[in-house]
Amino acid sequence: MADRDPVCGMPVDPATAAYSVEVRGGTYYFSSELCRDTFVEGEKVAYFSMEIGLESDIPTYSGGLGVLAGDVIRSSADLLIPMVAVTLVNRKGYVRQRLTPEGDQIDLPDGWDPGAHMRELPERVTVRIGDANVTIRAWLYDYWSPVGGLVPVLFLDTDLPENAPRDREITDHLYGGDQEYRLKQAMVLGIGGTRMLAALGIRVGKYHINESHSSLLTLELLRQPGMDEEKVQTRCIFTTHTPVAVAFEKFPRDMVVRLLAGEIPPELLDKYIAKDGLALATLAFRLSRYINGVTTAHMNFSRRLFPGFHIRAVTNGVHPHMWTSRPFRALYDRYITGWAQEPELLARADTIPREEIRHAHQQAKQALVDYVREKNGVDLDPGVITIGFARRAAPYKRTTLLFSDLDKLREIDRQGAIQLVFSGKAHPDNIEGKQEIREVHDAMRELEGEVTGVYLENYTMDIAALMTAGVDVWLNTPLPPYEASGTSGMKAALNGVVNFSVLDGWWIEGWIEGTTGWAIGFGPDVPVSADERRDRALQDLYSKLEYLIVPTYYRREDEWATIMRSSIAKIAYFFNTHRMMRRYATEAYL
Numbered sequence: 001m002a003d004r005d006p007v008c009g010m011p012v013d014p015a016t017a018a019y020s021v022e023v024r025g026g027t028y029y030f031s032s033e034l035c036r037d038t039f040v041e042g043e044k045v046a047y048f049s050m051e052i053g054l055e056s057d058i059p060t061y062s063g064g065l066g067v068l069a070g071d072v073i074r075s076s077a078d079l080l081i082p083m084v085a086v087t088l089v090n091r092k093g094y095v096r097q098r099l100t101p102e103g104d105q106i107d108l109p110d111g112w113d114p115g116a117h118m119r120e121l122p123e124r125v126t127v128r129i130g131d132a133n134v135t136i137r138a139w140l141y142d143y144w145s146p147v148g149g150l151v152p153v154l155f156l157d158t159d160l161p162e163n164a165p166r167d168r169e170i171t172d173h174l175y176g177g178d179q180e181y182r183l184k185q186a187m188v189l190g191i192g193g194t195r196m197l198a199a200l201g202i203r204v205g206k207y208h209i210n211e212s213h214s215s216l217l218t219l220e221l222l223r224q225p226g227m228d229e230e231k232v233q234t235r236c237i238f239t240t241h242t243p244v245a246v247a248f249e250k251f252p253r254d255m256v257v258r259l260l261a262g263e264i265p266p267e268l269l270d271k272y273i274a275k276d277g278l279a280l281a282t283l284a285f286r287l288s289r290y291i292n293g294v295t296t297a298h299m300n301f302s303r304r305l306f307p308g309f310h311i312r313a314v315t316n317g318v319h320p321h322m323w324t325s326r327p328f329r330a331l332y333d334r335y336i337t338g339w340a341q342e343p344e345l346l347a348r349a350d351t352i353p354r355e356e357i358r359h360a361h362q363q364a365k366q367a368l369v370d371y372v373r374e375k376n377g378v379d380l381d382p383g384v385i386t387i388g389f390a391r392r393a394a395p396y397k398r399t400t401l402l403f404s405d406l407d408k409l410r411e412i413d414r415q416g417a418i419q420l421v422f423s424g425k426a427h428p429d430n431i432e433g434k435q436e437i438r439e440v441h442d443a444m445r446e447l448e449g450e451v452t453g454v455y456l457e458n459y460t461m462d463i464a465a466l467m468t469a470g471v472d473v474w475l476n477t478p479l480p481p482y483e484a485s486g487t488s489g490m491k492a493a494l495n496g497v498v499n500f501s502v503l504d505g506w507w508i509e510g511w512i513e514g515t516t517g518w519a520i521g522f523g524p525d526v527p528v529s530a531d532e533r534r535d536r537a538l539q540d541l542y543s544k545l546e547y548l549i550v551p552t553y554y555r556r557e558d559e560w561a562t563i564m565r566s567s568i569a570k571i572a573y574f575f576n577t578h579r580m581m582r583r584y585a586t587e588a589y590l
């Protein structure tokens with residue numbers, strides 16, 4: 001255990017602490033009786049997420065949703081928000097990506113050993129799934145903030161000898177298997193997770209449903225004696241992350257009834273499952289009082305998709321310390337005392353001399369250059385403007401857009417050399433995504449000898465941290481309105497990296513043309529055809545690179561450093577999970 005009080009964060013010496021408690025296989029020390037009692041009996045916010053990104057070595061995340069969940073936990077611990085998090089153990093991870101020289105993605109399981117990172121708890125709960133009683137255990141990962149308190153994270157696991165072989169695999173693959181597999185996972189997470197919290201004696205005040213995978217917890221609450229719809233609603237918070245209707249997976253009614261009938265009374269199934277099936281999102285909407293989208297634009301789309309619900313916006317963020325590279329941490333420590341705990345102070349980044357910003361950035365860039373040399377055997381030039389792009393290879397992210405016109409790229413390169421660093425995995429079933437990765441490789445090969453390009457294998461949080469600090473320009477080209485938020489550009493801003501992005505998601509709020517970066521194409525509300533939208537995006541992409549970005553980088557160094565600094569002062573101060581969690585705490589949790 002850490003030598004700190006998990007509730008108030010005060011230092012305590014285990015040898016002399018007057019208050020301690022043994023619980024969940026650990027001993028915790030307290031500075032006061034009140035803290036001890038609060039720890040044992042106090043109400044917690046239960047944060048449910050299908051994926052959580054705590055460390056690169058715990059591969060239980062696929063992308064932004066999981067990384068955000070990790071940042072929520074990190075900020076909540078820093079801010080002493082009493083939270084417990086619940087997720088699945090995903091023993092085989094999401095996917096480990098191997099790339100052939102041609103850019104073919106080979107999907108490998110990303111197995112990991114929970115026992116090496118966390119401790120097993122003795123409690124067991126069961127959920128009746130179809131005609132099987134599935135036993136569930138939990139692994140506990142205590143996330144200690146380096147400056148604050150503790151957030152326990154429960155990883156649910158069905159890999160137990162008492163379960164049938166088929167059921168032992170329910171918690172193996174993040175977003176794997178067929179629909180039935182995913183519905184079983186939703187039952188383990190929502191119903192099993194709620195029961196596990198009760199079995200552990202953890203009192204839950206509010207349930208925060210981070211994307212709808214866990215929303216069956218609402219029915220589990222509703223079925224309990226003395227509960228009704230309104231009581232469940234007041235206890236549930238739902239954060240939706242999806243801007244388009246087709247993305248809400250609908251489970252066929254007969255499948256839902258067959259799997260849930262052993263747990264949920266028929267009258268509830270009748271009331272909450274539509275004839276054409278169950279979308280977990282609909283359940284979360286109907287049974288949560290506080291509902292929010294993850295940016296203002298996303299709120300507006302969600303209001304159109306789900307009329308009649310009071311949907312708000314809490315704009316996403318990233319954890320300030322986690323996503324700031326070492327050189328910038330050192331720089332902020334010198335100029336902006338207290339920035340990590342109160343990132344609002346980063347608004348004062350204008351007081352940091354430009355030369356120091358440039359110097360810190362060159363160090364972060366060198367770390368990326370070294371990594372690329374080690375992994376890809378390619379020597380990037382630290383003096384050359386470097387454009388970075390790393391995303392899940394899902395078609396709406398348009399990984400290949402930059403390569404639409406290779407001659408244009410050659411022409412830009414003749415104005416001032418450019419180099420490219422790409423990364424990102426495709427979901428194993430996503431044929432189109434895999435094809436895009438191949439196309440990026442093809443394009444990079446065609447440009448060889450002119451524009452240097454590398455594709456980094458197996459994108460993780462560690463690579464995200466290296467890239468978002470080490471490139472000069474962070475490119476994002478999703479198709480509006482599919483990007484509900486996006487967060488990697490916020491990581492870039494924390495490190496003085498300049499965003500060049502399509503007007504969608506968070507960038508609509510962070511963008512000030514020429515001051516915090518540059519916009520690509522029309523925003524999501526502009527009524528244009530798909531072709532017009534694409535043409536305009538391509539035009540902006542190439543012409544802004546050629547006439548604004550590359551010339552500013554090479555010929556107006558001071559102006560470039562000013563933009564880097566504004567990126568910190570006008571973006572990073574706001575787009576962080578400390579601000580975001582303070583909002584959740586005051587508006588949704590209290």
Ligand SMILES: *Cc1c(COP(=O)(O)O)cnc(C)c1O
Nearest residue numbers: 063064067460461464486487488
């Ligand atoms: C931050 C992060 C993301 C999210 O990036 P987007 O901008 O939302 O695409 C995805 N994957 C990893 C590993 C990350 O660190």
